[in-house]
Amino acid sequence: MTTSWFAIILTSIAALALTLLPLPATMQVHNPQWLLLTVIFWSLYRPAQAGLIYAWIAGLMLDVATNGLLGLNALLFTMTAFLFLSLRQRFGVAPLLSQALVIAGFTLGYLMVALWVEGVATDLVSMATYLSRAISNLAAWPVVFFLLSRFARISER
Amino acid sequence: MALFDSHRPGLNLLLVLAVISIALMSLDRIGTRWVSQLDQGLGGATDGIVKAIHQPVVMARGVGQWFVEHSDLQAEVERLHEENMLLRGQMQQFVALQREVDELRAMLDGEASTIPGVLLARRVGHPPSLHGNLFTIGRGHGDDVRPGDPVIDAYGVVGQILRSTRSGATVIQLTSRDHILSVILGDTGRTTLLRGTGNRQLIAERVPERTAIEPGDLLSTSGIDTAFPRGYPVARVTDIEMDEAQGFIRLIAEPVADLERLDHVLVITEAPDAPPDPSSASDSVLEHPTITPPTDGHTADESTAADVPAATGATGATDDD
Numbered sequence: 001m002t003t004s005w006f007a008i009i010l011t012s013i014a015a016l017a018l019t020l021l022p023l024p025a026t027m028q029v030h031n032p033q034w035l036l037l038t039v040i041f042w043s044l045y046r047p048a049q050a051g052l053i054y055a056w057i058a059g060l061m062l063d064v065a066t067n068g069l070l071g072l073n074a075l076l077f078t079m080t081a082f083l084f085l086s087l088r089q090r091f092g093v094a095p096l097l098s099q100a101l102v103i104a105g106f107t108l109g110y111l112m113v114a115l116w117v118e119g120v121a122t123d124l125v126s127m128a129t130y131l132s133r134a135i136s137n138l139a140a141w142p143v144v145f146f147l148l149s150r151f152a153r154i155s156e157r
Numbered sequence: 158m159a160l161f162d163s164h165r166p167g168l169n170l171l172l173v174l175a176v177i178s179i180a181l182m183s184l185d186r187i188g189t190r191w192v193s194q195l196d197q198g199l200g201g202a203t204d205g206i207v208k209a210i211h212q213p214v215v216m217a218r219g220v221g222q223w224f225v226e227h228s229d230l231q232a233e234v235e236r237l238h239e240e241n242m243l244l245r246g247q248m249q250q251f252v253a254l255q256r257e258v259d260e261l262r263a264m265l266d267g268e269a270s271t272i273p274g275v276l277l278a279r280r281v282g283h284p285p286s287l288h289g290n291l292f293t294i295g296r297g298h299g300d301d302v303r304p305g306d307p308v309i310d311a312y313g314v315v316g317q318i319l320r321s322t323r324s325g326a327t328v329i330q331l332t333s334r335d336h337i338l339s340v341i342l343g344d345t346g347r348t349t350l351l352r353g354t355g356n357r358q359l360i361a362e363r364v365p366e367r368t369a370i371e372p373g374d375l376l377s378t379s380g381i382d383t384a385f386p387r388g389y390p391v392a393r394v395t396d397i398e399m400d401e402a403q404g405f406i407r408l409i410a411e412p413v414a415d416l417e418r419l420d421h422v423l424v425i426t427e428a429p430d431a432p433p434d435p436s437s438a439s440d441s442v443l444e445h446p447t448i449t450p451p452t453d454g455h456t457a458d459e460s461t462a463a464d465v466p467a468a469t470g471a472t473g474a475t476d477d478d
Binding site for chain 2: 013028051060067
C-alpha cells in the first residue's frame with residue numbers, strides 16, 4: 001500500500017518534470033501530456049489509491065507549474081479520471097493499440113474543452129455569477145420537492 | 158490489478174471537485190489574495206522542479222569552466238561582467254533622468270527623483286508556454302521580488318515579474334501577447350500603448366498620423382502605467398503602417414533588450430511610485446527643505462506620494478526619526 005503510494009507520487013513528479021523540460025518552441029507543442037497519461041494509467045492500475053482527489057491535485061500542480069489558469073487542468077484531470085475509472089473494466093482489457101486510439105480520441109475532446117474554458121475565462125467572473133444558479137437550484141430542490149409532493153398527494157385524493 | 162472490483166467513483170465527489178475547480182478559476186481570474194498565496198506556495202515546489210531540471214546545464218557549465226586553464230581569471234571576468242551590467246542598467250534611466258531633471262530644476266524647485274534599486278538575477282529555467290515568453294529567475298520573495306516588478310537587461314526593458322515564490326520568480330516578457338506597457342514615442346512626448354504579439358514584434362496601434370516618428374526612433378517607458386519607471390528604453394521602431402482612411406498609423410517595433418540571449422537580468426525591486434527609502438528621503442529633505450507636509454499626523458500613503466513627492470519625502474523622514 002505504502003509502496004504503491006510511493007510509486008504513484010514518484011511517477012507523477014517525474015511526469016511533471018518531463019512536462020516542464022525546456023524544449024524548442026516547435027517541439028514544445030508536440031510534447032505529450034505526460035502527467036495526464038500518468039493519471040490515466042494509475043486510475044486504471046491502482047483505482048483504490050489513485051482516485052479523483054489524486055487526479056485533482058495532479059491537475060492543480062500542472063496549473064501552478066505552467067502558470068496557467070488555476071483550476072482548469074484540475075477540473076479536466078478530475079473528469080478524465082472519472083471517465084477512465086468508470087470505463088476501467090472495459091478499457092483495461094482492451095489491446096494496447098486500441099487503448100492508445102481511445103486516449104488520442106479522448107485527448108481531442110480534452111483539448112477542445114480546455115480551449116473553450118480558456119476563451120470563456122476572460123469573462124469568467126460573470127460566468128461564475130451565471131453558474132451560481134446551479135447552487136441556487138441545489139438549495140431550491142428540496143423545497144420544491146417537498147411542496148410539490150405535498151400538492152401531488154393532495155390532488156390525488 | 159484487481160480487475161473484477163468495480164472502483165466506480167462517486168458522482169458526488171466529482172461534482173464537489175468540479176465546483177471547487179470552477180470556484181478556483183473564477184477567484185484566480187478576479188485575483189483573490191489567498192488564491193495567489195496558494196499559487197505561490199505550490200509554485201515553490203514546481204519552481205524547484207524547474208530548477209532541478211535545469212541543473213545539468215548549470216553543472217555542465219561548471220565542469221566546462223573546470224577545464225579552462227585560468228578558471229579564477231574566468232570567475233573574475235564574470236564578476237566584472239555582472240558589475241558592469243548592474244551599472245549599465247542603472248545608467249539607462251540616468252541619462253534620461255539627467256536631461257529631465259536639468260529641465261525641471263530650472264522651472265520648479267526640483268523634483269525628488271531617485272534611481273530605483275536593482276537586483277541582479279540569473280535565469281534558471283523555462284516553464285512551458287505557447288510562445289516561450291516566460292522564464293524563471295533564481296530570486297524570489299526572500300530578495301524582495303514582488304509580482305509586477307519591472308525586469309530589464311543591459312539594453313532595455315525585458316518584462317515584468319508574473320509570480321514570485323520563496324526562492325524564485327516567473328518573468329513574463331514584453332513580447333508576450335498578454336503584455337502591454339505605456340511608452341513615449343521618441344522625442345515627440347506623445348504616449349501610446351505598446352502591445353506584445355507573441356513573436357519578436359511589438360505593436361502600437363492608433364497613433365495619430367501627424368506624429369513625427371520614423372523607423373529607427375526609440376520608444377521608452379513613460380511611467381504613466383506606474384508599473385515601469387520613466388525613461389527606460391523599450392523598443393526601436395522598425396516599420397510604420399499607414400491607415401489613411403482612419404487618420405491613424407500603426408507602429409511596428411522590436412525590443413532593444415537582447416531577449417535571445419538572456420542569461421542575467423536586473424529586477425527593479427523598488428516600486429517607482431512608492432515612498433522613497435529613509436536614507437534617500439533624508440537626502441532629498443536636505444536638498445529641498447522648502448515644502449513642508451500639509452498635515453503632519455497624516456501617514457504617507459501611495460496617493461500622496463504620487464501627488465507631492467517632496468512632501469512625502471519629508472513625512473517619511475519624520476516617521477523614521
